[in-house]
């Protein structure tokens with residue numbers, strides 16, 4: 001199995017191109033199910049999760065064609081065409097591999113009047129139920145049945161959903177995405193209150209509007225969607241990955257370097273940038289992106305995760321790695337997922353001084369981390385170990401690279417280009 005090997009202690013300097021956003025890609029791709037016409041996505045990142053999603057869509061009858069990029073385009077260009085849906089079932093072996101598979105539920109229900117999706121089961125970062133996905137669809141007129149580990153949703157008489165109003169008791173990115181994708185082809189109007197307003201949801205709504213959907217309130221917590229008879233195909237560019245950009249900003253911080261995040265959009269990552277500035281980093285905006293530079297030692301922080309526009313849970317592990325080397329004690333609180341400190345025991349093995357009390361963590365800054373063989377059980381936790389390895393004295397080997405391959409495109413290539421000593425090693 002591959003691992004990422006790092007010899008720490010290099011100061012990173014230079015340009016890092018930011019790829020298309022994984023979590024946007026995973027909600028834009030299922031929109032292909034909403035039309036018989038071709039949907040072309042550009043700036044798609046080359047990631048294992050994108051390939052897994054394409055594979056799931058293929059099983060449902062969607063053809064996916066990857067073409068060479070055109071002049072001026074970045075990333076990958078994929079054309080998806082769902083002229084005929086051959087199956088309305090997302091099987092367990094797909095959903096188990098990738099929870100985002102559940103995002104075919106809304107669009108399949110909208111287009112076909114029915115959808116059957118395996119219940120996802122547990123996950124490394126927490127329980128992560130899909131009750132809100134089901135409740136909002138029910139409010140829009142769907143009938144929901146649970147049997148043998150699967151959920152079957154159907155519209156009345158297999159036709160179109162009536163649409164309806166729903167107020168989310170908890171902000172959910174995925175449930176908002178499923179509801180929006182189901183609502184665009186409903187017979188009537190849908191209003192979503194306390195909807196998630198992450199930039200990836202804005203990207204989803206913008207794509208759907210380009211396909212002919214009627215959505216008001218984009219970017220707010222109150223979305224009003226007027227169903228239409230049909231949607232057209234289009235060509236759409238996936239937004240830049242704000243979490244990838246934030247992760248590399250932490251790489252600049254932890255190595256005392258200076259990185260230009262090419263293509264990063266400041267408006268998508270205000271909370272991350274504020275936290276970086278409070279940690280003592282210098283942030284500069286330019287026409288190509290954001291420059292993040294160390295400016296003296298790292299200062300400790302108090303951070304609590306919350307839905308957008310708050311500080312993203314997907315940045316918590318990377319900040320913890322960086323703050324492990326700050327001058328003083330930091331306080332972190334994880335409010336979104338109940339089990340998102342899986343990186344802590346591994347960071348401790350590298351010399352970090354971290355105590356966990358329920359949802360809170362106290363990180364006492366140390367002078368130096370030391371390299372070790374480490375592994376993590378999820379994507380962002382794995383990235384925090386890479387960051388620690390970049391700054392640590394000696395060699396670090398991050399095992400279970402498949403987590404990183406799900407969400408960081410060409411990680412070792414991007415980091416070596418800015419001065420890191422890092423390579424992928426294949427065991428055996």
Ligand code: EPU
Pocket residue numbers: 023024026100126127128129130131132133134170171172173174175196313314336337338379380407
């Ligand atoms: N929740 C429920 N019921 C539901 C849905 C969610 O209780 O039906 C709870 C969850 O258990 C969690 C909270 O609500 O405690 C928020 O979950 P949310 O639905 O917002 O998360 P998600 O849609 O499953 C997406 C991202 C995650 C990211 C979260 C929060 C994708 C594919 N995944 O997950 O990304 O952490 O939003 O921002 O978009 C990652 O990229 O590493 C990652 C985990």
